[in-house]
Amino acid sequence: MNQGINSQTDSEVSALGYPTLLVGGQESYESITQKIESLTFPEQHGKGWLLGFGVAFALVMILFLGVAYLFYWGVGVWGVNIPVAWGFAIVNFVWWIGIGHAGTLISAILLLMFQKWRNSINRLAEAMTLFAVACAGMFPLLHLGRPWLFYWLLPYPDTMGLWPQFRSPLVWDVFAVGTYFTVSLLFWYTGLIPDFATLRDRALKSWKQKLYGVLAWGWRGSAIHWKRYQTAYLLLAGLSTPLVVSVHSVVSFDFSVSILPGWHTTIFPPYFVAGAIYSGFSMVLTIIIPVRKIYHLENFITLRHLNNMGNVMLATGLIVAYGYLMETFFAWYSGEIFEQYLIVNRSLGPYGIFYWMLILFNIAIPQFLWVRRVRTHLLSLFLVALSVNFGMWLERFVIVIVSLHRDFLPSSWGMYFPSVNDWALLFGSIGLFIALIFLFIRFFPIISMFEMRELLAAKEEKS
Amino acid sequence: MNQSHDLFGMLAEFGDPHDLLEATQRAFAQGYRRMDAYSPFPIEGLAEALGYKKTGVAIWVLLGGLLGAVGGYFLQYYSMAVDYTFNIGNRPLNSWPMFIPISFELMVLSAAFCAVIAMLSLNRLPQPFHPLFYVPEFARVSTDRFFLCIQSADSQFDTEQTRDFLMRLNPICVTEVPQ
Numbered sequence: 001m002n003q004g005i006n007s008q009t010d011s012e013v014s015a016l017g018y019p020t021l022l023v024g025g026q027e028s029y030e031s032i033t034q035k036i037e038s039l040t041f042p043e044q045h046g047k048g049w050l051l052g053f054g055v056a057f058a059l060v061m062i063l064f065l066g067v068a069y070l071f072y073w074g075v076g077v078w079g080v081n082i083p084v085a086w087g088f089a090i091v092n093f094v095w096w097i098g099i100g101h102a103g104t105l106i107s108a109i110l111l112l113m114f115q116k117w118r119n120s121i122n123r124l125a126e127a128m129t130l131f132a133v134a135c136a137g138m139f140p141l142l143h144l145g146r147p148w149l150f151y152w153l154l155p156y157p158d159t160m161g162l163w164p165q166f167r168s169p170l171v172w173d174v175f176a177v178g179t180y181f182t183v184s185l186l187f188w189y190t191g192l193i194p195d196f197a198t199l200r201d202r203a204l205k206s207w208k209q210k211l212y213g214v215l216a217w218g219w220r221g222s223a224i225h226w227k228r229y230q231t232a233y234l235l236l237a238g239l240s241t242p243l244v245v246s247v248h249s250v251v252s253f254d255f256s257v258s259i260l261p262g263w264h265t266t267i268f269p270p271y272f273v274a275g276a277i278y279s280g281f282s283m284v285l286t287i288i289i290p291v292r293k294i295y296h297l298e299n300f301i302t303l304r305h306l307n308n309m310g311n312v313m314l315a316t317g318l319i320v321a322y323g324y325l326m327e328t329f330f331a332w333y334s335g336e337i338f339e340q341y342l343i344v345n346r347s348l349g350p351y352g353i354f355y356w357m358l359i360l361f362n363i364a365i366p367q368f369l370w371v372r373r374v375r376t377h378l379l380s381l382f383l384v385a386l387s388v389n390f391g392m393w394l395e396r397f398v399i400v401i402v403s404l405h406r407d408f409l410p411s412s413w414g415m416y417f418p419s420v421n422d423w424a425l426l427f428g429s430i431g432l433f434i435a436l437i438f439l440f441i442r443f444f445p446i447i448s449m450f451e452m453r454e455l456l457a458a459k460e461e462k463s
Numbered sequence: 464m465n466q467s468h469d470l471f472g473m474l475a476e477f478g479d480p481h482d483l484l485e486a487t488q489r490a491f492a493q494g495y496r497r498m499d500a501y502s503p504f505p506i507e508g509l510a511e512a513l514g515y516k517k518t519g520v521a522i523w524v525l526l527g528g529l530l531g532a533v534g535g536y537f538l539q540y541y542s543m544a545v546d547y548t549f550n551i552g553n554r555p556l557n558s559w560p561m562f563i564p565i566s567f568e569l570m571v572l573s574a575a576f577c578a579v580i581a582m583l584s585l586n587r588l589p590q591p592f593h594p595l596f597y598v599p600e601f602a603r604v605s606t607d608r609f610f611l612c613i614q615s616a617d618s619q620f621d622t623e624q625t626r627d628f629l630m631r632l633n634p635i636c637v638t639e640v641p642q
Contacts, residue, residue, distance in 0.1 A: 029503060029606060029607035030606060030607045033503075033606045033607065155538060163542035163543070165549075166538075166539040166562060167558060167561040169564075171565070172564045175569065176564065176568050178568075179568040179569070179572040182572060182575070183571060183572065183575045186576070187575075194503075194504075197605045198605040201602040201603070202605075213591070214591075217588045217589035218590035218592070220501060221502050221604045222499050222586075223487075223509040223510045223515075225586045226502070226504075226509070227505070228520050228582050228585055229505070229586075231518040231520045232524075232578045232581065232582035235574075236575055239571050240575075242567075242571070243568075243571055246568065246571075253564075450503060453503055453504040453607075454504040457506075
């Protein structure tokens with residue numbers, strides 16, 4: 001697995017990081033298009049695809065059952081109680097919304113910084129954002145208790161003369177997550193228009209020509225159209241960039257505007273944003289490493305991409321570690337006994353094992369990323385990414401549940417145990433996410449074809 | 464002037480982005496104006512070679528963003544300070560710092576919609592059919608071929624002369640595009 005990494009990361013990348021080897025091997029415009037297209041129009045359905053989709057689909061069915069059961073009986077089927085009124089639903093919500101952030105980061109921020117290495121991973125990452133945000137958005141709705149009244153959160157002139165409380169971060173959430181999903185969808189679809197045109201022009205079956213023809217909106221690659229397209233795409237990227245920061249900051253306000261020990265911290269917004277990017281990049285790697293292997297995309301997703309993503313994970317992981325450190329430091333420095341007790345309880349209390357697992361999976365194991373061989377070795381990088389996925393879920397568990405279960409008054413302390421329904425919804429949402437990824441691989445170009453052609457043109461320009 | 468009304472234009476096919484860029488520049492120097500170049504990916508300087516400078520997208524995004532921000536703030540001000548007042552400890556009803564997040568989100572939302580809608584409508588998309596789609600070779604525009612089309616609407620267009628001119632640019636082939 002390691003062949004050629006040194007030449008790929010050192011000698012053949014210019015001082016400014018200009019990509020000389022972002023397109024490997026001897027590719028042409030035709031061969032790039034043909035290879036990416038062959039994933040969408042394969043000669044026959046892969047058995048592996050069917051098997052993988054089948055497993056994910058079974059999990060989606062569990063999700064449906066879980067949701068139906070929940071809607072019939074109400075949130076009493078969850079392990080939530082007083083004092084732990086925020087259970088798995090909020091843990092999962094914050095976890096999923098964080099996973100979404102890497103997609104926007106890769107697509108938008110790296111585009112603005114002219115980081116050409118984003119091109120072969122951005123499409124998959126954007127799709128991942130959409131699916132993760134869809135999974136995330138589901139949980140607050142389920143958590144409402146009366147989910148059929150979800151529209152009460154939206155501002156509309158109703159006959160009761162009521163408005164939502166716009167000063168509440170929970171209402172900010174509705175706007176932040178809704179905007180994030182919509183803008184991500186626009187960005188993703190705009191990026192897909194020229195590629196839909198390619199699929200339209202190359203499809204052999206009439207119904208596929210029509211389907212992709214409708215999706216391509218009559219795109220014909222006119223130079224003037226491209227010019228406007230590039231402006232719009234760049235502006236969309238510029239608009240999504242502050243969204244990454246704002247969405248997860250708003251999510252962190254849900255916690256930090258309260259006075260609960262463990263939540264009431266000013267470090268929360270940056271610390272949540274860094275954690276979001278951390279978990280997002282780990283999820284991108286978790287998906288991309290197997291996809292690259294199964295579909296033989298080594299020429300498009302080179303070891304340099306994996307190496308770079310490993311570096312981003314390492315950097316954001318260190319910011320997260322700094323966040324943990326500051327929480328502890330300020331508990332001591334503030335002199336507040338409730339905060340101090342929280343830190344002791346977090347690491348030595350009944351849920352202490354989760355805290356130490358969090359430190360292991362989120363902080364200790366990712367330190368292996370300092371070693372280049374770990375960043376460029378597929379299996380080790382995959383294992384580190386999995387560990388971070390798990391660690392970030394634990395982080396949200398520790399923040400939500402450990403903080404809630406013991407607050408100011410010992411008489412109101414309690415414990416939280418997740419129910420079967422809680423687990424069903426967690427694994428069901430993971431199944432939904434995987435199923436959507438499988439469908440995406442089957443029906444859409446998973447690598448941006450026109451941007452890969454552009455990269456190739458730049459490569460030929462160089463040589 | 465031999466105006467041929469049964470033709471949309473004359474289409475030259477190239478195999479390389481540089482050939483297309485050069486051909487476009489020469490056609491512009493020759494005085495052709497009603498023409499367009501087509502490529503499978505954006506080419507630096509091609510739109511400029513066609514004599515095209517401003518995109519007009521950015522101003523719509525700016526207007527959309529302003530509208531979203533002002534509208535979002537007004538929504539909150541009207542509902543919280545005018546229509547449904549809620550006095551908590553005599554704090555100001557127009558508590559503007561609390562209104563910033565939603566104003567910001569609505570600004571981004573509205574600007575993003577404006578970016579996409581402006582791009583599509585200025586490009587006159589969706590356009591399900593275009594005369595160029597009559598030409599079978601044109602299907603490769605989205606894969607690996609580069610095209611220059613001089614339209615019959617151009618004042619200098621002449622079936623024979625334009626074909627000769629295009630042939631001198633070293634194309635792979637030159638095709639007539641029916642109307």
